[in-house]
Amino acid sequence: MVLRHQHRILPRIYSISSSTLPTFKFNLSFHSPFFSISSSSDVAVAASVATKSHLAPVPKLLQLDKPLHPPVPDKTLLEIPLDKLFVPPEVELPEAATSVSRGRVLKGSNIVLGSYSRDAQVSTAEFVKSSTCTEDCPADSLPDFALVGRSNVGKSSLLNSLVRRKRLALISKKPGKTQCINHFRINDSWYLVDLPGYGYASAPQKLRINWDGFTKEYFLKRETLVCVFLLIDASIPPKKIDLEYAGWLSQNQIPMTLIFTKCDKRKKKKNGVKMPEENAAEFLNLISEYFQAAPPWIMASSVTNMGRDEILLHIAQLRNYWLKH
Numbered sequence: 001m002v003l004r005h006q007h008r009i010l011p012r013i014y015s016i017s018s019s020t021l022p023t024f025k026f027n028l029s030f031h032s033p034f035f036s037i038s039s040s041s042d043v044a045v046a047a048s049v050a051t052k053s054h055l056a057p058v059p060k061l062l063q064l065d066k067p068l069h070p071p072v073p074d075k076t077l078l079e080i081p082l083d084k085l086f087v088p089p090e091v092e093l094p095e096a097a098t099s100v101s102r103g104r105v106l107k108g109s110n111i112v113l114g115s116y117s118r119d120a121q122v123s124t125a126e127f128v129k130s131s132t133c134t135e136d137c138p139a140d141s142l143p144d145f146a147l148v149g150r151s152n153v154g155k156s157s158l159l160n161s162l163v164r165r166k167r168l169a170l171i172s173k174k175p176g177k178t179q180c181i182n183h184f185r186i187n188d189s190w191y192l193v194d195l196p197g198y199g200y201a202s203a204p205q206k207l208r209i210n211w212d213g214f215t216k217e218y219f220l221k222r223e224t225l226v227c228v229f230l231l232i233d234a235s236i237p238p239k240k241i242d243l244e245y246a247g248w249l250s251q252n253q254i255p256m257t258l259i260f261t262k263c264d265k266r267k268k269k270k271n272g273v274k275m276p277e278e279n280a281a282e283f284l285n286l287i288s289e290y291f292q293a294a295p296p297w298i299m300a301s302s303v304t305n306m307g308r309d310e311i312l313l314h315i316a317q318l319r320n321y322w323l324k325h
């Protein structure tokens, strides 16, 4: 049986029909020399620009107190068809092309920034508890943002990067390090949740708890779950198990954001080895049939902290919307 929650209004992504939308341009800087999700659409947005922050200029309300990135001297071309953008609830795309061009899309993502993205900074982060079932999880009703993905994809590393701590969540080269539902309270107001990885078949028999089962049960039962971050290793081609996981989340209407990890691994393009952007584009293409509207996605690296500020802004706007509704 598929369980559904009435409160799960987030991110019931606005379905944008390409036939009714105007073509527009936006400016965006991005670490990669070139990134294209699709070049064939007649509603493609495209721009080439050098910007100094992780966003092109945005209204004051949306800016972080201090710039968290060094300037990125980057002249890039990014094309995202309009119908592949993630438009958060209550965000209207202006009809006039020029008004959207002012930095409304987070760098290295397809996420349009709305007016809810305040309080994105992390000031405090503390481990709260490890739980082995949903009923044991903290019961104080603060919103949850959960990190899930294949073992070793970099969930714990991403959590540490987001909170700017080296070892708040334990990481390891060996898959299977995280084995419970681990709640970390951020700013005393929301949770980052580190979960065990899936797809690790070679764990010793006695450790082979049904992690996959209990994380999925947590997704279905946890009333305060705002969004699941599904981490995908962008340094390798799409894996069936990840495609299936995205399909399961979609089928069960669990709000999901894709985080493409390990984007710092930029091998020379030879012998058919693909760049992270190409692997990510292929993954998005393969899962498109599961989704009526494009899911949000962000390119990231816990080594370079690429995507960190963007993920925090995305969390902020989901969280603030969720708290208001």
Ligand SMILES: Nc1nc2c(ncn2[C@@H]2O[C@H](COP(=O)(O)OP(=O)(O)OP(=O)(O)O)[C@@H](O)[C@H]2O)c(=O)[nH]1
Binding pocket: 149, 150, 151, 152, 153, 154, 155, 156, 157, 158, 170, 171, 172, 173, 174, 175, 176, 177, 178, 179, 195, 196, 197, 198, 261, 262, 263, 264, 265, 300, 301, 302, 303, 304
């Ligand atoms: N190059 C690179 N390596 C990374 C990145 N993120 C994680 N790693 C490495 O990948 C390995 C696994 O990282 P973890 O953060 O422990 O992965 P996990 O998904 O939490 O793993 P489990 O808890 O076992 O499911 C470690 O050796 C990390 O240093 C990244 O963005 N880039």
Ligand SMILES: [Mg+2]
Binding pocket: 155, 156, 157, 170, 171, 177, 178, 194, 195
């Ligand atoms: Mg881990």
